[in-house]
Amino acid sequence: MTTLTEDKHAYSGSTNNRVVYDTKDLNLWYGQTHALKDINLSIYEKEVTAIIGPSGCGKSTFIKTLNRMVELVPTVSTSGTITYNDKSILDKTFKVEDLRTQVGMVFQKPNPFPKSIYDNITYGPKIHGIRSKKVLDEIVERSLRGASIWDEVKDRLKENAYGLSGGQQQRLCIARCLAIEPEVILMDEPTSALDPKSTLRIEELVQELKKEYSIIIVTHNMQQAARISDKTAFFLNGEVVEYDKTDTIFTTPSDNRTEDYISGRFG
Amino acid sequence: MTTNSGSEKKSAVNVREMIAEKKRKRNFSALTEKIIPILLLIIASISILTTVGIIYTLLSEAFEFFKRIPIWEFISGTVLKPLSQEPEFGLLPLLNGTIISSVIAMLVAGPIGIMSAVYLSEYASEKVRKTLKPLLEILAGIPTIVYGFFAFTFVTPVIRAVFPAVEATNILSPGLVMGVMIIPMIASLSEDAMTSVPNSMREGALALGATKLETTFKVVIPAALSGIISSFVLGISRAIGETMIVTIASGSSKNFTFDITQSMQTMTAYIVEVSGGEAPAGSTIYYSLYAVALTLFVFTLIMNLLARYVSRKFREEY
Amino acid sequence: MKYVDQTLVHKRMNSRVLKNNILKQVFLIATLFGLAVLAILIFRVVTQGIAWIDWNFLTGKLSTFPEKAGIMGAILGTSYLMLIVIPVTLIIGVGTAIYMELYAKKGKLQSFIATNISNLAGVPSIVYGLLGLTIFVRVMDFGNVVLAGGLTLSLLVLPIVIVAAQEAIRAVPGHLSEASYGMGATKWQTVKKIILPAALPGIITGAILAVSRAIGETAPLTVLGIPAFLLPFPEGIFDTFTALPMQIYYWTLDASLVDEYAYLAAATIIVLLVLLFILNAIAVIIRNKFQQRY
Ligand SMILES: Nc1ncnc2c1ncn2[C@@H]1O[C@H](COP(=O)(O)OP(=O)(O)OP(=O)(O)O)[C@@H](O)[C@H]1O
Ligand SMILES: [Mg+2]
Numbered sequence: 030m031t032t033l034t035e036d037k038h039a040y041s042g043s044t045n046n047r048v049v050y051d052t053k054d055l056n057l058w059y060g061q062t063h064a065l066k067d068i069n070l071s072i073y074e075k076e077v078t079a080i081i082g083p084s085g086c087g088k089s090t091f092i093k094t095l096n097r098m099v100e101l102v103p104t105v106s107t108s109g110t111i112t113y114n115d116k117s118i119l120d121k122t123f124k125v126e127d128l129r130t131q132v133g134m135v136f137q138k139p140n141p142f143p144k145s146i147y148d149n150i151t152y153g154p155k156i157h158g159i160r161s162k163k164v165l166d167e168i169v170e171r172s173l174r175g176a177s178i179w180d181e182v183k184d185r186l187k188e189n190a191y192g193l194s195g196g197q198q199q200r201l202c203i204a205r206c207l208a209i210e211p212e213v214i215l216m217d218e219p220t221s222a223l224d225p226k227s228t229l230r231i232e233e234l235v236q237e238l239k240k241e242y243s244i245i246i247v248t249h250n251m252q253q254a255a256r257i258s259d260k261t262a263f264f265l266n267g268e269v270v271e272y273d274k275t276d277t278i279f280t281t282p283s284d285n286r287t288e289d290y291i292s293g294r295f296g
Numbered sequence: 297m298t299t300n301s302g303s304e305k306k307s308a309v310n311v312r313e314m315i316a317e318k319k320r321k322r323n324f325s326a327l328t329e330k331i332i333p334i335l336l337l338i339i340a341s342i343s344i345l346t347t348v349g350i351i352y353t354l355l356s357e358a359f360e361f362f363k364r365i366p367i368w369e370f371i372s373g374t375v376l377k378p379l380s381q382e383p384e385f386g387l388l389p390l391l392n393g394t395i396i397s398s399v400i401a402m403l404v405a406g407p408i409g410i411m412s413a414v415y416l417s418e419y420a421s422e423k424v425r426k427t428l429k430p431l432l433e434i435l436a437g438i439p440t441i442v443y444g445f446f447a448f449t450f451v452t453p454v455i456r457a458v459f460p461a462v463e464a465t466n467i468l469s470p471g472l473v474m475g476v477m478i479i480p481m482i483a484s485l486s487e488d489a490m491t492s493v494p495n496s497m498r499e500g501a502l503a504l505g506a507t508k509l510e511t512t513f514k515v516v517i518p519a520a521l522s523g524i525i526s527s528f529v530l531g532i533s534r535a536i537g538e539t540m541i542v543t544i545a546s547g548s549s550k551n552f553t554f555d556i557t558q559s560m561q562t563m564t565a566y567i568v569e570v571s572g573g574e575a576p577a578g579s580t581i582y583y584s585l586y587a588v589a590l591t592l593f594v595f596t597l598i599m600n601l602l603a604r605y606v607s608r609k610f611r612e613e614y
Numbered sequence: 615m616k617y618v619d620q621t622l623v624h625k626r627m628n629s630r631v632l633k634n635n636i637l638k639q640v641f642l643i644a645t646l647f648g649l650a651v652l653a654i655l656i657f658r659v660v661t662q663g664i665a666w667i668d669w670n671f672l673t674g675k676l677s678t679f680p681e682k683a684g685i686m687g688a689i690l691g692t693s694y695l696m697l698i699v700i701p702v703t704l705i706i707g708v709g710t711a712i713y714m715e716l717y718a719k720k721g722k723l724q725s726f727i728a729t730n731i732s733n734l735a736g737v738p739s740i741v742y743g744l745l746g747l748t749i750f751v752r753v754m755d756f757g758n759v760v761l762a763g764g765l766t767l768s769l770l771v772l773p774i775v776i777v778a779a780q781e782a783i784r785a786v787p788g789h790l791s792e793a794s795y796g797m798g799a800t801k802w803q804t805v806k807k808i809i810l811p812a813a814l815p816g817i818i819t820g821a822i823l824a825v826s827r828a829i830g831e832t833a834p835l836t837v838l839g840i841p842a843f844l845l846p847f848p849e850g851i852f853d854t855f856t857a858l859p860m861q862i863y864y865w866t867l868d869a870s871l872v873d874e875y876a877y878l879a880a881a882t883i884i885v886l887l888v889l890l891f892i893l894n895a896i897a898v899i900i901r902n903k904f905q906q907r908y
Contacts, residue, residue, distance in 0.1 A: 129798035136793065157798065209315060343727065428649075438652075438655070439829075439831070442659070444863075446655045505627075537737075544867065
C-alpha cells in the first residue's frame, strides 16, 4: 500500500491549501470505451488547475465527472470514488443538484440562454428559490462585475444575450456561473472559440477569480496553461501521466511523454 | 478590474447561505421531480388508450354483429339491404365501391403525383420549387368537405355535359376529385425520396452522356423506388379512408356493379349514412356499422404498416 | 476498329435530347395540373358564394328561407369546438412529446408508443367518429354536444401535435439544457424554464396546423349525429351544436333540390377557407419570426 506522497500520480506539494477534490482509482466507461483509467488526483482550493493532453484523452470526461454532468450520457458507468469537501459524490444518494450548485461550469462554446442578459444571470438564483427583486438586482451587478463585463452591459441588461460578441457571451456565462457563488468553477476549453483579445481577457479574469474560487480548466493551449495555472495534469489515453506544479511540468517534467507533448512532438 | 468592489459588498447578501437555507426548506421540489415523470407517462399513455379504445369498440360491437350475421355471409355477400324487411348484410358492394373509387383516385394521383415529384426534384430550379411546393401543399390543406362540394356541384355536371349517360351521383367524379386531393401527398413524399438519392449517383449517369430524363428513369427512380412505393401505399390508404367526397358525390346506391357512371357506396359513406340515420342502438343495422368500420380499420392499418415497412427498407439502402 | 459510331450516336442524341425537353414540359404541366384544379375550385366557390356573404349571413340564425339564413350558430359551434380542442391537444400532445423526448428510456415502451402514435395518424377520421359516438356520446353519456365533438376531434388531431412538439423539442440545442443542469437545476426546472420556452414557436405552429385540420373535419361529426337544422345558438360545451363543415355538408346535400343552397354552401366554404388562411398565415409568421438563432 503506497501512501499519497509516494504515488507518482498524486501530487501533494508544499501548498497549504485545503484539498477540495480527491479522486481515488476513478474509472469511467462509455459503454465499452474505457475513457478514464485509475485517476488519482487531489485538487486544491483557490488554485488554478490546468488539464492538458491530446484530443480524446479524456479531459472533458474528467471534468464533467467532477460535477456528474457526464451522467447525461446514458451508457456511462464508473468505479472508484471522488470526494468533494469530504463527501463522496459518486454515491447514488448524493444529490447532483446540490453538487452542481457548489460547482459551476463554463463550456467550450459560449452557451447563454436565449433570454435577456438580466434573466441569464438570475436563472441560477431563481431556480434555487431566490425571488426578491432587490437581492436579484444586487446579484446581477455583482456577478457581472465579477466577470468584468458590467461596464459593457450595464445599460442593456434587458437586451437578448445573443446580441453580445462571442467573448462577451463567454464572460456572461462566467457571470451566470458566479451568480450562485459556487466554490469551484470547471472550465472546458473556455477560450477555444474566442479570438486572442477575448482570450486574454478571460485569462486575466481567471487570475482574478482564483482569489475566491478553485478553478479547474481544460485547455489545448500550452501557453495558456503555463500562464494561468498553478498545477497542471497531463492526461494521455484516459490516464494521468503526470501531475505537478505547472512550473515543474513545463521545465523539468519527469515523464518523457509529457516532455514530448509539451514540446509539440505529438497531440 | 472591478472584482474587489464585488467582494466588499459580499457581506450584504450571502447567496450561498440563502441558497442553502432555501434548500433545507424545499422537499417540495424533490417530490415534484418524482411525480412529473409519472404524470407524463400517464398523459403519454392516452395515445395507447385511444388505440385500445378504437380496437375494443370495433371488436366488441362487431362481435355482436357476427353473432347475428355469420362472418362468411358478411364477407362474401353481394347484396346489401340493411333497411329492407328481410335485411341482408353483404360487404361486397361497399368493398367494391371503396376499391373502385380508390383505383380511380390512384389513376389520377399516381401518375400526376410522380410526374410532379420528378419535375420538382430533377428539373425545377430552387426558386421554382420553393414557389410550387407550398402552393401544391395548399391542395392538401383544403378540407375534404370542400372537395365534396366541388365534385358534386362542378365536376359531376361537367362530366354529365360531355357524357350524358353518367348519373347525377356516380363514383367517377368523387374518384377523380379524391385523386386531386391525394396528388400533393404522393408528390411530396416521392420528391423527398428522390431528393435523398445522392447526387453522385446522378453525376455518374450524366457523365456518361445520359440525358436528365434517362438519368431520372434509370437511376433516380429505381434508387428512390421504395420511397415512391410507400407514398403510393399511403395514398391508397388515404383514399380508402376518405369519407366526405364519396358520401356527397356518389350517393348511397348499394348495387354491386362495376359501372363507374353509376352511384356506388363506399364503406365510409355507409357509416355516415347509417349512423346519421338514427340507427337504434342494439339493432343489427347499428352493429353493422362496427363490422364495416372494423374492415375499414384493418385495411388502412395494413396499408400503413406496409408503407412503413417499405420505407424503412428504403432508408437502409444508403 | 471503333466500338462506337460517333455519327450514329450524334443522330440519336438529338432525338434523346428532344424527348427530354418534351417530357420536361409534360412534367411541368402535371405539376401545374393540381394548381389549376385548385384555381378552378376557388374561382367556382368565390363566384357562387361571395354575393351571399353579408352581415346578416355572418350573424344570423339558420332559416328555412335560403336568403334569410345565417351561420352564426355554426361559427359559434366551431369556436366552442376549438375551445376544447386547443387546450386538450396542447396538454396531451406536449405532455406526450416531453415524455417521449426527455423522460422515456430508449427501449420497448418508448418505441411501442412511437409506433402507436404513427399508426393513429393513419386511422381514417370516420373511425374516430365511431369511437367518439361509442365512448363520449353513449358510454359517458354526454350526448351529441360540443364536449363530445371537441374530444373526438382532439383525439383525431393529437398525433399532429405530438409529432410537431417532439420535433420542436428535439431541435432545442443540447448545450442550453447542459448550461441549466450545470447550474444545479433539476430536470423539470430545465424542461419548464429552458427547453419548453425554446420549443414554443414550433409547438404553437404545430398546434395551429392541428387546429386547422380539426376545423375542417366533417366525417367524425356526421357520425356523432349533429342535427341538420338547429336554431338556438350553443351557449356552452354541454349544448348541442352545428359547425361550419356540417353546415356546408347539409347545404350541399340540399343543393340537389334547391340551387340556392349551393350558394349558401359556397358562401360558408369561403368563410371556412378564410379562417384556415388566417390560421396558416399566423403559423408562417410565427415560424419566420422565431427562426432559431442559437
Ligand atoms: N458520449 C460519448 N459516448 C461514447 N464515447 C465518448 C463520449 N464522449 C466521449 N467519448 C469517448 O471518450 C474519450 C474521451 O473523450 P473526451 O471528450 O473526454 O476527450 P477530450 O480529451 O475532452 O478531447 P478534446 O480535446 O477533443 O475535447 C474519447 O475516446 C471519446 O471518443
Ligand atoms: Mg473535450
